Amino acid sequence: MDQANAKQNNKIKIVIPIYDDVTQLDFTGPHQFFTRVPESEVIVAAMGGGSISVSGLTFGKLADLASIESCDVLCVPGGIGCVAMIENQEFLDQIIRLAGTAKYVSSVCTGSIILGAAGLLRGKRAACHWTCRDMLSAFGAIPDDARVVRDGNVFTGGGVTAGIDFALTLITELVGSEAAQALQLSLEYAPEPPFDAGRPETAPANVLETVQARLQKTMPALRKRIERVAATQMSESTNAKLAK
Amino acid sequence: MDQANAKQNNKIKIVIPIYDDVTQLDFTGPHQFFTRVPESEVIVAAMGGGSISVSGLTFGKLADLASIESCDVLCVPGGIGCVAMIENQEFLDQIIRLAGTAKYVSSVCTGSIILGAAGLLRGKRAACHWTCRDMLSAFGAIPDDARVVRDGNVFTGGGVTAGIDFALTLITELVGSEAAQALQLSLEYAPEPPFDAGRPETAPANVLETVQARLQKTMPALRKRIERVAATQMSESTNAKLAK
Numbered sequence: 001m002d003q004a005n006a007k008q009n010n011k012i013k014i015v016i017p018i019y020d021d022v023t024q025l026d027f028t029g030p031h032q033f034f035t036r037v038p039e040s041e042v043i044v045a046a047m048g049g050g051s052i053s054v055s056g057l058t059f060g061k062l063a064d065l066a067s068i069e070s071c072d073v074l075c076v077p078g079g080i081g082c083v084a085m086i087e088n089q090e091f092l093d094q095i096i097r098l099a100g101t102a103k104y105v106s107s108v109c110t111g112s113i114i115l116g117a118a119g120l121l122r123g124k125r126a127a128c129h130w131t132c133r134d135m136l137s138a139f140g141a142i143p144d145d146a147r148v149v150r151d152g153n154v155f156t157g158g159g160v161t162a163g164i165d166f167a168l169t170l171i172t173e174l175v176g177s178e179a180a181q182a183l184q185l186s187l188e189y190a191p192e193p194p195f196d197a198g199r200p201e202t203a204p205a206n207v208l209e210t211v212q213a214r215l216q217k218t219m220p221a222l223r224k225r226i227e228r229v230a231a232t233q234m235s236e237s238t239n240a241k242l243a244k
Numbered sequence: 245m246d247q248a249n250a251k252q253n254n255k256i257k258i259v260i261p262i263y264d265d266v267t268q269l270d271f272t273g274p275h276q277f278f279t280r281v282p283e284s285e286v287i288v289a290a291m292g293g294g295s296i297s298v299s300g301l302t303f304g305k306l307a308d309l310a311s312i313e314s315c316d317v318l319c320v321p322g323g324i325g326c327v328a329m330i331e332n333q334e335f336l337d338q339i340i341r342l343a344g345t346a347k348y349v350s351s352v353c354t355g356s357i358i359l360g361a362a363g364l365l366r367g368k369r370a371a372c373h374w375t376c377r378d379m380l381s382a383f384g385a386i387p388d389d390a391r392v393v394r395d396g397n398v399f400t401g402g403g404v405t406a407g408i409d410f411a412l413t414l415i416t417e418l419v420g421s422e423a424a425q426a427l428q429l430s431l432e433y434a435p436e437p438p439f440d441a442g443r444p445e446t447a448p449a450n451v452l453e454t455v456q457a458r459l460q461k462t463m464p465a466l467r468k469r470i471e472r473v474a475a476t477q478m479s480e481s482t483n484a485k486l487a488k
Binding site for chain 1: 272275276287373374391399422424431436439451
């Protein structure tokens with residue numbers, strides 16, 4: 001039994017699959033909280049292990065996703081690379097397999113697009129980065145604009161920094177509110193954003209326009225690719241149902 | 245001229261020195277924001293380069309701190325390892341040298357203990373993780389309980405997650421409030437902590453007691469080591485003044 005599969009002392013095993021062009025704060029935020037949960041074991045993994053470099057940070061010594069037998073929590077971060085990953089059936093198969101072993105299936109940001117493409121969000125409410133939230137419905141999910149959404153055993157967080165609120169919410173479920181609050185205090189999470197610009201509904205109009213204009217360069221092509229995966233997946237699922 | 249020293253297109257060069265037992269979110273939070281600043285160049289460095297592993301994350305391909313000629317922003321993260329680093333004169337010498345080249349000297353969490361030990365906070369107001377904030381006075385600084393503190397060209401953030409508020413504040417100084425707000429929107433920073441337990445003043449009494457009891461195991465010895473460094477540094481400084 002290798003390190004990734006050692007189930008010691010009933011530790012809470014949390015697996016975070018990462019990939020090229022992941023958004024690092026989507027998982028480093030939750031990771032900081034998860035690793036301080038007493039009796040937790042947090043494994044960051046990628047297809048084939050190795051290392052992933054993103055925006056000048058290199059994450060090394062990653063576990064091989066395929067070698068992880070099971071987990072208690074699967075936590076899938078987002079990032080622009082999620083689009084390539086939902087086109088990668090080998091990756092999706094690992095997500096589906098590990099989700100099948102997990103007590104909790106979860107995501108941060110556009111990680112929910114990956115959960116959707118893995119067929120794990122059908123009929124479920126879910127959060128996502130605001131720029132892609134509506135696309136969840138292509139996978140049969142119900143987009144929810146809350147910062148953290150729970151639907152049964154599926155916990156999803158909104159964009160990037162929502163990962164911290166998500167982590168505290170999931171940790172409350174895992175080990176209770178007192179332990180979660182102790183973590184919040186030790187990581188001094190008493191946010192004071194200098195502006196109220198974190199949501200399209202509250203950002204000044206010119207700021208929203210700037211961000212939308214920037215997205216206009218990349219989003220249409222990415223949305224088409226997501227829609228293509230969703231269409232294939234939903235029709236395959238329909239065919240499978242008809243064949244039964 | 246190597247990569248670390250290439251000054252291309254007047255980019256804003258931000259250097260983040262890390263070390264063993266750094267708290268990863270202290271710098272991964274700001275890093276996520278800094279790397280999205282247009283025309284920024286963010287370099288994560290360590291003594292000798294190589295890699296730093298902390299809480300199961302390995303940060304590889306680090307620049308060698310000593311090989312970096314200069315920077316616009318020096319941003320020093322904190323973590324329990326800061327105590328060993330203030331006892332390491334070679335490291336402190338690099339901090340002092342780079343701070344001398346920087347337009348802005350900054351820190352997150354107990355990174356301000358390192359700035360203090362480098363003699364960069366004399367007479368300056370500064371933030372720190374709440375558990376160590378009072379210790380800044382041993383280095384001649386004025387502890388400030390604000391989440392982000394600016395005193396001249398020195399920007400300091402409070403504990404761990406304060407790094408995000410700190411980054412947005414510094415980015416506003418660097419590139420203006422519109423660009424900072426665009427970043428806040430694109431990283432969806434509209435925090436909704438599930439509890440109001442992020443500061444000792446607001447945390448429930450039993451939660452504060454739990455955290456303090458845990459700290460009691462390690463803090464007294466660490467405080468003594470910090471005090472020892474401070475005493476040597478302040479007396480050397482006094483001697484130097486008397487000798488003039």
